Amino acid sequence: MPGFSTTAIHAGQEPEARTGAVTVPIFQTTTYAQHTLGEHVKYDYGRTINPTREAWETNIAALENGKFGFAFASGMSAIAAALSIIKSSDHVIAGSDMYGGTYRYFSKILSNFGIEVSYVNMSPMGPISPMGHMGSAIKKNTRLIYAETPTNPMMNLTDLAELGKLARERGILTVVDNTFMSPYLQNPLDFGIDAVVHSTTKYIGGHSDVIGGALVTSSSEIAEQTKFYQNAYGAIPSPFDCWLMLRSVKTLALRMRAHCENAQIIAERLASDDRVKKVYYPGLTSHPQHELAIKQMKGFGGMVSVELGSLERAKKFTSALRYFTLGESLGGVESLVCHPLTMTHASVPEERRLELGITEGLVRLSVGIEDIGDLLEDVERGLSVI
Ligand SMILES: Cc1ncc(COP(=O)(O)O)c(C=O)c1O
Numbered sequence: 001m002p003g004f005s006t007t008a009i010h011a012g013q014e015p016e017a018r019t020g021a022v023t024v025p026i027f028q029t030t031t032y033a034q035h036t037l038g039e040h041v042k043y044d045y046g047r048t049i050n051p052t053r054e055a056w057e058t059n060i061a062a063l064e065n066g067k068f069g070f071a072f073a074s075g076m077s078a079i080a081a082a083l084s085i086i087k088s089s090d091h092v093i094a095g096s097d098m099y100g101g102t103y104r105y106f107s108k109i110l111s112n113f114g115i116e117v118s119y120v121n122m123s124p125m126g127p128i129s130p131m132g133h134m135g136s137a138i139k140k141n142t143r144l145i146y147a148e149t150p151t152n153p154m155m156n157l158t159d160l161a162e163l164g165k166l167a168r169e170r171g172i173l174t175v176v177d178n179t180f181m182s183p184y185l186q187n188p189l190d191f192g193i194d195a196v197v198h199s200t201t202k203y204i205g206g207h208s209d210v211i212g213g214a215l216v217t218s219s220s221e222i223a224e225q226t227k228f229y230q231n232a233y234g235a236i237p238s239p240f241d242c243w244l245m246l247r248s249v250k251t252l253a254l255r256m257r258a259h260c261e262n263a264q265i266i267a268e269r270l271a272s273d274d275r276v277k278k279v280y281y282p283g284l285t286s287h288p289q290h291e292l293a294i295k296q297m298k299g300f301g302g303m304v305s306v307e308l309g310s311l312e313r314a315k316k317f318t319s320a321l322r323y324f325t326l327g328e329s330l331g332g333v334e335s336l337v338c339h340p341l342t343m344t345h346a347s348v349p350e351e352r353r354l355e356l357g358i359t360e361g362l363v364r365l366s367v368g369i370e371d372i373g374d375l376l377e378d379v380e381r382g383l384s385v386i
Contacts, residue, residue: 004063004184005253012058013246024055026243048231056242057214059249060204063183064196066216068223070230071242075179075199076101077235078213080109082175082197083144084229085222088114090143093134095122095158097151097356100345102177106146119352122147122163123156123289134163138170148177149186150293153305153340153364154357155280157289160296164192173222179203179331184256185299195222200245202331203302206255210244212237255333258369259302266367267304269379275386277361278307303330304365305340308386311360314339317382318363323370324378330366335375338364 002010015022030046043049053071061069072078079102086092094106096119106117120137134145145167149158160176167174175195176188182203188196198204200212217223230236237245260283267281279286282293283300293300308314318326324337328344338344340358348358367375 005250007062008059008249008252011062012055024052024243024246026239027051028239047234047236050236050239050242052239052242052246053237056237056245059246060183060198060200060214061216063249063252064178064189064216065187066189066196067218068216068220068226070215070223070226071200071237071245072213072215072230073235073237073241074211075177075197075201075213076105077233078197078199078215079105079177080235081215081226081229081233082146082195083110084233085173085225086115086143089141090115091139091141092117092144092146093120093137093142094118094146095148095151096120096352097123097154097156098146098148098177099152099179100340100347102148103352104347122149122158123151134166138172142170142172144173144175146175146177148179149188150180150282150301150303152180152344153280153303153338153362155282155287155303155305157282157292157296159292160186160188160191160193164188167194168192180301180303181297182252182256182331184253185260185301186297189216189218191296194219195226201329203256203259204249204252204331205245206248206252206332208329208332208334210241210248212241212245255369256299256302259331259367260299262369262372262375263302263304263365263367264300265372266365266375266379269376270304270306270383273383275308275383276306277309280305280307302367304367306363306365307357307359308361308363313386314361314363316385320382320385321378322381323368323374324365324382330364332366333369335368335370335378336366338366340364 032043057069118137147158174193176193178196179199179202195217198214200214264283270276271279281304324335327336
């Protein structure tokens with residue numbers, strides 16, 4: 001088996017047959033010439049199939065150790081595709097702690113189709129079997145369990161091996177959002193998870209210039225349903241966006257290593273400061289699931305959440321930063337800071353937000369790959385005014 005970067009650079013990307021071009025061409029076409037009426041052709045219509053998209057789908061499938069990959073116009077449309085496997089009157093269990101837009105989709109859209117969702121803490125701490133408490137949430141009609149690990153923004157982990165085992169024993173499908181880790185740091189399918197989704201807008205795209213999503217599975221049943229949904233619903237990425245993903249993914253390993261290195265240093269610096277109330281980062285030994293992180297992740301990622309104690313302090317901190325730009329999104333080469341309560345998680349009801357720890361004083365850092373000295377200086381600037 002070739003290594004991760006070799007796969008990222010080569011999977012799905014043979015030199016082009018006609019010219020030998022080493023990068024996959026952007027097949028900017030909506031349709032294809034058909035030679036004989038009634039003859040079956042592989043390439044018929046651009047929504048259904050596109051060679052640039054096919055190359056990207058082959059590539060992302062290989063990177064997630066899956067058999068089938070599907071590209072979407074956004075992370076949300078990949079998540080919607082993953083949920084297309086369920087039907088009205090099915091029951092879904094979802095992590096109580098996940099990206100606000102995913103929660104909005106579950107609570108405001110799925111509910112319109114007669115699908116019941118139970119929200120469960122997927123990251124129980126303490127001596128009980130990590131998934132023991134899930135048993136009581138499972139119903140006769142539970143068809144799917146959906147988890148995000150680490151969660152956005154609280155950095156809680158789900159034990160993937162436990163989840164995969166429990167769900168398989170009960171004949172329930174599992175979907176995991178792997179956005180925060182990227183396929184370089186974590187491969188949920190290896191732990192018995194049925195499908196992985198990504199917002200490729202984040203680390204995979206990596207340059208804050210393209211919105212996209214992906215779904216990877218090794219299950220022929222899920223693949224068939226996803227292919228049907230992708231064509232029927234039509235939330236496909238453009239050929240250029242697929243090409244951008246292929247371009248970006250080649251450096252994913254290099255970028256992820258730099259993100260992890262910088263984030264660890266920033267998290268340790270923040271955790272050592274009395275002005276900071278709490279730091280959430282799985283790479284810190286103080287993180288309650290640090291051991292689980294070591295077990296299932298190949299690195300701790302670039303996301304660090306920080307409790308500063310009040311809205312005023314969060315405002316002062318974020319305003320003082322020079323290189324961490326205040327903005328939504330994450331995973332780009334440039335550092336970003338966000339205030340989940342008013343930004344990414346504004347659609348989560350207040351009660352639930354507070355239960356999760358998404359307070360007025362919580363800020364989330366997406367640590368980029370700038371020079372660490374400059375990022376540390378920036379953090380000092382922020383701390384000096386709170
Ligand atoms: C963990 C996670 N999943 C999914 C999404 C949705 O992705 P997109 O914005 O590409 O639709 C996001 C967006 O921030 C996210 O953080």
